[in-house]
Amino acid sequence: MNEPARRLSVQFTVNGTQCARDVDARMLLVRFIREELNLTGTHFGCDTGHCGSCSVIVNGKVVKSCMMLAVQADGAAIETVEGLANPDGTLSPIQEAFSKNHALQCGFCTPGMMMATKYLLETNPNPSEEEIRRGIKGNLCRCTGYVNIVRAIQSLAHEEAKV
Template sequence: MTRISLTVDGQQVADDVEPRMLLVQYLREKLGKTGTVVGCDTSSCGACTVHLDGTSVKSCNVLAVQADGAEVTTVEGLAAADGTLHPVQEAFRECHGLQCGFCTPGMIMQSIDLLNENPDPSEEAIRLGLEGNLCRCTGYHNIVRAVQHAAAAQSAPSSGAGEGVTA
């Protein structure tokens, strides 16, 4: 067993884990963060995408021990304490950027990372930026619209409520 300590969704956590335990397993099984979905276990689908020190990663491709000392944000950690959705979550809701919902957490996490790198992406840039995340319902059209909507919302003059896209 190896002792790890990290911050997950703003909370300090520490646990003894098997050295071969995947980050997705740790998040789901030890911390109950079931919004991080296990889709393929081969890093092909992106459903398990989380932010590791601010960058999106497929958590089925990262060992929990590799996250020692890091900050992890899951889809559960995006909404404000009062329940207000993150702007990208809100855009997915408004634009119906989900069908069955299985891919949605990973799509949202990857979309936030994409918008942090490129705040005004073209449709092509969005499709390229999300290509490592698969939707089994072929809902890409509304997913792309949701990312475009979130990009437009972040570039619109805000009411000063701090509605940036960063996680």
């Protein structure tokens, strides 16, 4: 006999905005972000934590949101790819670098790659190519666009070094 899903109250800050909801205790964070908050930039790919298309930043760490329950993020600060956008609608530096360096092939991996890039550059503002490749290793690009993705991240690091 199936028991009804247990609902729990959760509170988050998502891209700087407070939100509170009652959620199914078994709801994955990726489903919460997409279905409850309608932030569909976070992609749902493999459901096993291998592809990284669902990567978000939770309390300053990159996590694969398909491997975390929404209730586990209660009280957390969550950043999604939508949070990269500038308030005036212009591209953020990460988005601009991915666009200029043609690192956007099919686009499925792009949100996770961008979030991994944000985390990488926050923790290591001037990474080597090896450190960049290590920093994005949890994100798979099925189009094999890694050369351009690495180039985009390198361009960001060089821009930051000039500032």
